[in-house]
Structures are given as C-alpha cells and as structure tokens.
Amino acid sequence: xxxxxxxxxxxxxxxxxxxxxxxxxxxxxxxxxxxxxxxxxxxxxxxxxxxxxxxxxxxxxxxxxxxxxxxxxxxxxxxxxxxxxxxxxxxxxxxxxxxxxxxxxxxxxxxxxxxxxxxxxxxxxxxxxxxxxxxxxxxxxxxxxxxxxxxxxxxxxxxxxxxxxxxxxxxxxxxxxxxxxxxxxxxxxxxxxxxxxxxxxx
Amino acid sequence: xxxxxxxxxxxxxxxxxxxxxxxxxxxxxxxxxxxxxxxxxxxxxxxxxxxxxxxxxxxxxxxxxxxxxxxxxxxxxxxxxxxxxxxx
Numbered sequence: 001x002x003x004x005x006x007x008x009x010x011x012x013x014x015x016x017x018x019x020x021x022x023x024x025x026x027x028x029x030x031x032x033x034x035x036x037x038x039x040x041x042x043x044x045x046x047x048x049x050x051x052x053x054x055x056x057x058x059x060x061x062x063x064x065x066x067x068x069x070x071x072x073x074x075x076x077x078x079x080x081x082x083x084x085x086x087x088x089x090x091x092x093x094x095x096x097x098x099x100x101x102x103x104x105x106x107x108x109x110x111x112x113x114x115x116x117x118x119x120x121x122x123x124x125x126x127x128x129x130x131x132x133x134x135x136x137x138x139x140x141x142x143x144x145x146x147x148x149x150x151x152x153x154x155x156x157x158x159x160x161x162x163x164x165x166x167x168x169x170x171x172x173x174x175x176x177x178x179x180x181x182x183x184x185x186x187x188x189x190x191x192x193x194x195x196x197x198x199x200x201x202x
Numbered sequence: 203x204x205x206x207x208x209x210x211x212x213x214x215x216x217x218x219x220x221x222x223x224x225x226x227x228x229x230x231x232x233x234x235x236x237x238x239x240x241x242x243x244x245x246x247x248x249x250x251x252x253x254x255x256x257x258x259x260x261x262x263x264x265x266x267x268x269x270x271x272x273x274x275x276x277x278x279x280x281x282x283x284x285x286x287x288x289x290x
Contacts, residue, residue, distance in 0.1 A: 047240070050221035106255060109247035110218070 001155060004188030007070040007181040008199055009062050014175070018069050033173060035061065042068070046127060053094045053114035054170040056123040059085070062179045063124050063164060070181050073128075073162060082133040082160035083121050085179075086147045089171045090117030090138050120168065133159050141167045141200060148193050151182060167200065206279045214275070217252050218245050230276045238274075246272060253278070259285040 010017040014026030014034040024041055026034035035057045039049055042064055049057060067073045073081060094114040101107045113119065118136035125131060135150055147165060154160040166179035178200045182191050189195050211225035214234075218241065232238045235246070246264075249272055253259050259282055261267055271281045 047221065050219045051244075106251070108251065109244050113244055 001184060002186045003152060003155060003182055003191040004185040005180045005191050005195065005199070006072075006183045006185055006188045007066050008189075009065045009069075009177070009179050010199075011058065011062060011175055011177045016065065018065060023065075034175065051110060052123060053091060053111075053119070054173070054175070055087070055091055055093065055117070055168065056114065056120045058170045058175050058177055059120040059124050059168055060127055062168070062177050063128065066164065066179060066181050067128070072183070073181070076130075076162050078129055079132045080161040081128070081130040082151075082154050082163045083124055083130070084133075084135040084137075084147055084151050084154070084163060084165040085121060086137040086139055086141065086144060086167050087117055087120075087169055088138070088140055088167075089169045091115055091119065092171050124164075141169075142197075144193055144196055148191070148196065152191070155182075155184060166196075203279060203283070206282065207275055210275050210278055210282075213252055213256060214249070217248050228275060231274045234272050234274060249278070253282070257282050257285075 008017075008019050010020075014028070015022060016024040016038065024038060026037050030037060032040070035054060038061050039057070042061065044061075044064060046060075049060065052060070091114055094111055098107065098111050098115050101111060117138060118134070121134045121136055125134065133154055135147075137147055139146070144167070151163045151165045154163055161184070163182040164179055165182060166177070168177040168179070169175070170177075180191070180196065180199070189199075207230055208225055211228045214220065214228070215223050215225065220239070228239065234249075235241050241249075246268060250261060250264055250268070253261070261271060271277055
C-alpha cells in the first residue's frame with residue numbers, strides 16, 4: 001500500500017509553515033501571546049479555545065491549518081479520520097500549574113482536566129467532530145517507530161482513510177509541532193520514519 | 203447588591219477565561235448555562251470553587267441546588283447574601 005505525506009504543518013519559534021512555506025510569524029513582545037495571534041489570524045470562532053491549555057490550543061490550531069490546506073478532511077466520514085500524536089513533555093505545563101494550585105489549597109477543575117496528555121486529541125476530535133481511532137504516545141521525538149507503525153496499521157486494517165500524525169509539544173510558551181496528513185496516495189512524500197525525521201529536523 | 207453583581211461578573215470573566223467579554227455583556231438575569239453564557243460542567247465546578255474561595259460559602263448539595271444557584275449572576279448574588287445573613 002502506498003502511503004504518502006500529503007500535507008505537513010510545522011510550528012516552531014513562533015513561526016508557521018505549511019508544506020515548507022512560511023505562512024505566519026508571531027509578533028514578538030505583543031500583549032497577545034503567539035497562540036492567540038494565530039487563532040485570530042485564522043479567524044476561528046471557538047470560545048472554548050481560551051479555556052484550553054497551550055498543548056490543546058496548539059493541536060487545535062495546527063489541525064485547523066492542515067484542514068484549510070487539504071479539503072479532503074472536510075469530506076471524510078467522522079470515523080475515517082484518525083489522530084496519532086507523540087509528545088515528549090505532554091501536559092507538563094498543566095501538571096505544574098495544578099501542583100502549584102494544590103500546594104496553595106486552591107485546585108482548579110479547569111486546570112485539572114488538562115492534566116492528561118491525550119486531552120489534546122479529545123479537543124481536536126470534539127472541534128472537528130471526528131470520532132475515529134486515536135493514540136497519544138509519550139516519547140522522544142527521535143524515536144517515532146511506534147507512532148509510524150501504528151499509523152500504518154490503521155490503513156492496513158481499514159481503520160482510517162486519513163491519519164493526522166506527528167509530534168507536538170508546548171511548554172512554558174515554547175511551541176514545537178510537526179503534524180502530517182497521511183493518505184493512500186502515490187503522489188507526495190512517502191510516509192516512512194526516515195522522511196518524517198528529515199522533515200522534522202531540517 | 204449592585205456592587206456584588208458587578209464584582210461577581212468580573213470574577214466570573216477571569217475565573218472562566220471568558221475572552222473578550224466585559225461585565226456589561228452579562229445581564230443580571232441572563233442564564234449562565236445553555237443558551238446564555240454557554241458554560242459547561244467544568245465551569246460549574248469552577249463557580250463552586252469561586253464561591254468557596256472568594257466568599258467563603260459552600261453549597262451543601264451541589265447536584266440538587268446547583269442549578270438553582272447558578273441560574274444567573276443574580277441568583278448567585280442572592281445565594282451569597284442569604285449565606286451572609288445566616289452567619290450574622
């Protein structure tokens with residue numbers, strides 16, 4: 001089966017690339033943080049966004065960018081889109097905030113609900129109304145063997161027509177995400193670990 | 203009462219991250235859930251925490267009484283006032 005990377009979104013150092021073309025750059029020292037700047041740039045109207053942790057915000061925005069670029073996502077059935085992500089730091093930001101709140105005896109339910117790394121996938125699924133397979137792995141970005149193997153298995157077992165996969169991290173307002181849309185296509189960059197690593201590290 | 207209503211609105215906006223919303227956007231009798239501010243179950247928990255931390259009042263039976271207390275900003279303010287009177 002030919003599997004290809006048909007759309008690729010990268011966010012790093014407050015810059016955004018789609019298929020290696022820079023499309024947005026955050027304004028430094030703005031009163032609005034980068035994620036809010038990008039949210040407004042994309043003209044998304046989703047008030048729940050502001051209640052999310054940064055990891056979920058980042059995932060939501062990256063998927064919105066991929067969806068804008070590749071309209072196939074708009075026509076897929078809700079159970080045909082799968083999401084498989086890998087994160088090194090997971091929900092560390094929320095964990096730290098929750099720990100601080102607990103220490104001062106003031107736990108916040110709104111913070112607590114984001115102290116699970118896979119919540120980002122839930123938020124993406126809810127926003128886009130996708131109810132396909134999903135997986136969130138905690139692991140270093142230099143070892144994507146399991147992530148890629150799982151993503152391939154979704155196609156081989158007819159569990160998905162489109163898979164959004166890649167790495168995502170957001171800690172202390174430093175965001176780094178590389179998400180790929182994978183399809184059964186001959187055209188495009190072949191989906192394998194070598195090509196994914198090339199795109200992530202170039 | 204007006205002062206309490208305004209204070210509550212400001213606190214709700216901050217506590218629930220109601221972006222781009224101002225106190226004057228929230229009517230005293232606007233429903234907080236459903237078609238009103240569109241709050242959800244996690245927001246309800248945050249409101250319980252807000253009442254406890256900022257006003258020292260707790261709800262004995264949130265499942266039964268929560269809906270009534272959190273109907274609007276005015277019902278929240280009435281609940282706080284009633285609790286204060288009971289203490290005094």
